[in-house]
Amino acid sequence: MSTPTVDIFIPCFVDQLYPATAMNMVKVLEKVGVTVNYNPAQTCCGQPAYNAGYHDQSRAVAGKFLSDFAAPAADAARYVVSPSASCVGMVRNSYSELFAGTPELAACRGVQGRTYELTEFLVDVLGITAVPGARLAGKYTYHDSCSALRECGIRPQPRQLLDGVAGLERLEMAETTTCCGFGGTFAVKFEAISVAMAQQKVEHALDTGADYLVSTDVSCLMHLEAYIKREKLLLKCLHVADVLASGW
Structure with a gap:
């Protein structure tokens, strides 16, 4: 087409x-x-x-x-x-x-x-499963955002594209479909619960040994990144577009 x-x-x-x-x-x-x-x-x-x-x-x-x-x-x-x-x-x-x-x-x-x-x-x-020239060395784990998975039915598409990035290896985390705890105003109204959910998600990501935590939604990544930075953890959050644009 x-x-x-x-x-x-x-x-x-x-x-x-x-x-x-x-x-x-x-x-x-x-x-x-x-x-x-x-x-x-x-x-x-x-x-x-x-x-x-x-x-x-x-x-x-x-x-x-x-x-x-x-x-x-x-x-x-x-x-x-x-x-x-x-x-x-x-x-x-x-x-x-x-x-x-x-x-x-x-x-x-x-x-x-x-x-x-x-x-x-x-x-x-478009029928594209790999972006030409995309390259990023390391290992990644993927977070299925609630909106992507439950509202849009998106699960295989980002993984297909990310798996097509040269030098990048996927490591699936436990409970990848569990909410990260952001939820917009939920994170403000129920801070303690929200932070605990972020902690659980980050711990699952770290357990894989991945270098990168990737998702389709920067709202989730912002929430998780705040916890990661506060705890001084060695895990980098990237939006899928940032990964696909790497190396060229």
């Missing part, structure tokens, strides 16, 4: 705290021949307000998302790609509730059907 044009959605966490991950996603997409478009007017998908129970406010933000990522009339098959399964899960699932019975429902369904997380877009849409 011919490679398409994609509109990239850069989540709040990535934009404000991990901009290099956004640039690495662009680097990877362009490497495989995709034309990348960025709409600078984009903001948030509305997930923080939605998860906090402010659905009216979330709907207003989500409505802007629908407008920002409406496909041009001449290119209705255009995709929306994001380096965050959490935001993709919000668009695919929670938008159905937010826009049920509203005039925006048809536009919502159109955007939902075109929105993909980076690794599933590369594997499921």
Whole structure:
């Protein structure tokens, strides 16, 4: 198939705290021949307000998302790609509730059907299982974020791509599907539980002997990295896009 044009959605966490991950996603997409478009007017998908129970406010933000990522009339098959399964899960699932019975429902369904997380877009849409030239020496273990696994059904895609990185070896951790403890405001409201869950996840990762802890979601990685740094542990957190952009 011919490679398409994609509109990239850069989540709040990535934009404000991990901009290099956004640039690495662009680097990877362009490497495989995709034309990348960025709409600078984009903001948030509305997930923080939605998860906090402010659905009216979330709907207003989500409505802007629908407008920002409406496909041009001449290119209705255009995709929306994001380096965050959490935001993709919000668009695919929670938008159905937010826009049920509203005039925006048809536009919502159109955007939902075109929105993909980076690794599933590369594997499921483009049929790519290895990024040419990607190289990183060491061993990695993979964290399945709740949103990727449970909301988007993403599990084999990132592993396929990471296993295609030259010099990198996968070591699966115990309880890889267990939550890391972040959960947005959960980490603030239930700090002790959240930290204990992060500790358990990090200990499982360390038990593998891996050098890197990799995931599709920087929100999980930010939470885990905070614990790792506090405890001065030798484990580096990387977003999958950062790994795929390494070595070339």
